[in-house]
Amino acid sequence: MLEHGGNLRDAARRYGRSDWIDLSTGINPHGYPVPALSPEAWHRLPEPDARLLDAACSYYRAPRLLPVAGTQAAIQALPRLRRPSRVTVSAPSYAEHAHQWNLHGHARRLVPYAGLEQAVDESDVVVVVNPNNPTGETVPPGRLLDWAARLRARGGWLVVDEAFGDTAPSLSVAPHAGEPGLIVLRSVGKFFGLAGLRLGFVAAHETLLDELADLLGPWAVSGPAQEIALRALRDMDWQRKTQRQLAQSGERMHALLQAHRIAPAGTPLFQWWAEAEPEAFHEHLANRGIWCRLFRDAARGVRLGLPPGEEGWRRLNQALFEWSKR
Structure with missing residues (x-):
């Protein structure tokens, strides 16, 4: 079976943390509110x-x-x-x-x-x-x-x-x-x-x-x-609101990465870049409880989805700062 994002149980087994921020999938972290079912x-x-x-x-x-x-x-x-x-x-x-x-x-x-x-x-x-x-x-x-x-x-x-x-x-x-x-x-x-x-x-x-x-x-x-x-x-109201929110969050992620001298490309839901040391970057974030998507082959690099809240943005910014200051 191929490797995919979202494998937080593997991350927890390897690194032993419980406070993970999952940025590995590119899935909207603020999903549609599930209604009560019939x-x-x-x-x-x-x-x-x-x-x-x-x-x-x-x-x-x-x-x-x-x-x-x-x-x-x-x-x-x-x-x-x-x-x-x-x-x-x-x-x-x-x-x-x-x-x-x-x-x-x-x-x-x-x-x-x-x-x-x-x-x-x-x-x-x-x-x-x-x-x-x-x-x-x-x-x-x-x-x-x-x-x-x-x-x-x-x-x-x-x-x-x-x-x-x-x-x-x-x-x-x-x-x-x-x-x-x-x-x-x-x-x-x-x-x-x-x-x-x-x-x-x-x-x-x-x-x-x-x-x-x-x-x-x-x-x-x-x-x-x-x-x-x-x-x-x-639910067109939710869809319109979510389009605006994701556009803003995608711009925020792009700007954050650029501020740390990373040149990403992607969509409002994720950003990717050809990282020179993708394994080391992945390990750096994992040791700080942030799970990103590592690509080793043709797309050798890193992909980041959106954090679910301000604490996630803060931790990601700190991890990127520490990476840039190595």
């Missing part, structure tokens, strides 16, 4: 709720969606819906994409964002994370739609992972996902801060969504997840 959410088998689909299609501006148990479920399933293909995955990016396509007989290669334009004409499937996790790099939607059309002309796919796309809605190509060959993944976990729900959505042509639904089987999304997400996706 008894039916627990007692009934979780048949699909048409109200949830309507709310999600409105929020994501997508013509049709399939709810899944987190976008990870779709990432694992999509390689099983194609015969062996030439697959290009943007690099660096969320490692599960390359890992899953590699498991199912496809000829997978990793290509930097600058090389994706050429790779489109040499591939059957191209996977792009937009905005990218962990670097925050983006691809304009017009370019993505051009790639999708070129791939579609020969039966190919463009898979666009927009898990961190809520804070950059103008980048989304979900409204165009009714066309064959364009597949868009969206997550409820990041912006809404509800990673524990394990809920995401796939926007695609109806034929592919039917195939994916058959592969994933019945009752793929729990009743509580559906009921909570329905509230969250309809």
Whole structure:
């Protein structure tokens, strides 16, 4: 199993602290307030709720969606819906994409964002994370739609992972996902801060969504997840307020890192930089009870999410000051 953020139990076992600040995931630390749930959410088998689909299609501006148990479920399933293909995955990016396509007989290669334009004409499937996790790099939607059309002309796919796309809605190509060959993944976990729900959505042509639904089987999304997400996706006041808060917090994190001579890039939910000594930096923060995301391979560097409160900002500032004064 690949390494991911959020593994605080591992941190506690290794460092023996109990006062951790988890900056390792890029998840909104002030998530949607979970309402009291109806008894039916627990007692009934979780048949699909048409109200949830309507709310999600409105929020994501997508013509049709399939709810899944987190976008990870779709990432694992999509390689099983194609015969062996030439697959290009943007690099660096969320490692599960390359890992899953590699498991199912496809000829997978990793290509930097600058090389994706050429790779489109040499591939059957191209996977792009937009905005990218962990670097925050983006691809304009017009370019993505051009790639999708070129791939579609020969039966190919463009898979666009927009898990961190809520804070950059103008980048989304979900409204165009009714066309064959364009597949868009969206997550409820990041912006809404509800990673524990394990809920995401796939926007695609109806034929592919039917195939994916058959592969994933019945009752793929729990009743509580559906009921909570329905509230969250309809709550436009909370969404507008959270967009403003995250924009301010993202600017604050960017400025804080710059003040300590770090040049980061990212989104309102996280910042990443190519740290010269990422292992040492990770260890430095861990010894102070701050858990960040360490990248050792293509994205060699560090990613920081947002602290949950002022005490977290204070401790992070102090840790960065001590790092800069070594």
